[in-house]
Amino acid sequence: MNITEAIKSRISTRAFLDKPVAEETLREILDIARWAxxxxxxxxxxxxxxxxxxxxxxxxxxxxxxxxNPLADESELAVYPAKLPPPWRDRRYAVGEAMYDLLGIPREDKPARIAHLMRNYEFFGAPVGLFFSLDRQFDKGQWAHLGMLMQSIALAALDKGLATCMQEAWAARAKTVSAFLGIKENEQLYCGMALGYADPAAKVNALRSSRISTDEFATFISH
Ligand SMILES: Cc1cc2nc3c(=O)[nH]c(=O)nc-3n(C[C@H](O)[C@H](O)[C@H](O)COP(=O)(O)O)c2cc1C
Known part of the structure; x- marks a missing residue:
């Protein structure tokens, strides 16, 4: 798989096969991604x-x-700004609605939407979960660096026929997860990632999110 193909074909997979991934494979993926x-x-x-x-x-x-405690929020980081204005709010809404459309869950069916959200906490059935943490001394720069590692992991996984879904949802249970993982007080949990074999029959995996055009986010000064 070439790099362009990998970047363009990586998607967030939200249904996985019940098929294990060898620890050796995980180690190979991390061994590649560490070059981020x-x-x-x-x-x-x-x-x-x-x-x-x-x-x-x-x-x-x-x-x-x-x-x-169903309503507890253990997030230390706000996943989004408290008031998300357009155009970002519209993009978030669009991808969410496209996903629920595929799943056949209407807006009024809150229990079904919540049930789908709760699948985050089962890694959407993936056999592997990854979590990422940073020393609390670090600031925005290092958070960006962590993102580079995460995307590298997703692409290296793809190259081995594996799918991923990054999961900020785990932040809502950051304290519970950190305690389980033995993450020390000086470290902050950021995000999770589900990793495994995509279920090709699952409707939700047909979701293809859109992107704004290059001219909408890039400026060129050439003279
Ligand atoms: C850091 C990060 C955290 C995310 N957290 C979640 C999550 O908790 N649950 C989920 O279903 N998708 C999550 N996503 C997936 C995004 O919704 C997805 O990347 C976006 O809609 C673009 O779709 P694509 O990944 O299929 O290209 C996350 C993505 C990123 C980059």
Whole structure:
């Protein structure tokens, strides 16, 4: 797979086959992704992988926490600004509605929409979950560097026939997840990532999000 093809074909996969991924494969993916760049070559990232019984235990732990306190929000980071104005709000709305359309879940069916959201906390059925954390000393620069690692992981996985979905949803259970993973006080959990084999029969995996044109986000000064 060439790089252009990889970048353009990576999508967020939200239904996975019940098919394990070998630890060796995960190690190979991380071994490739560790070549992602970072300012000053700090390589500020930390990655926590859960798979097999470890994954199942994490899911169970988070499920119990949700059952005990369904509305708790353990986020330290706001996933979006409190008031998300247009055009960003419209983009978020559009991709969400396109997903629920594919799933056949109308706007009024809140329980079904919530049930789909809750699939985040099962990695959408993926056999592997990754979590990313950073030392709390780090600022916006290092957060951006972590993003480079995450995309590199997604592309390296794709090259091995694997699919991913980045998951900020886990931030709502950051304390529970951090305690499970043994993330120390000096580190902050950012995001999760589901990784596994895409379920080709799942309707939700047919979702193709749109993008604004290059001229809408890029400026060229050439004279
Ligand atoms: C950092 C990050 C966190 C995300 N968190 C979630 C999430 O919690 N749940 C989810 O279903 N999708 C999540 N997404 C997927 C986005 O909705 C998706 O990337 C976007 O709609 C573009 O679609 P595409 O990834 O298929 O190209 C996340 C994406 C990124 C980059």
């Amino acid at each position: 760049p970072s300012g000053g070559n700090l390589q500020p990232w930390r990655v926590h992988v859960v798979m097999g019984a470890g994954r199942d235990r994490l899911i169970e732990t988070v499920k119990k926490a949700i059952a005990a």
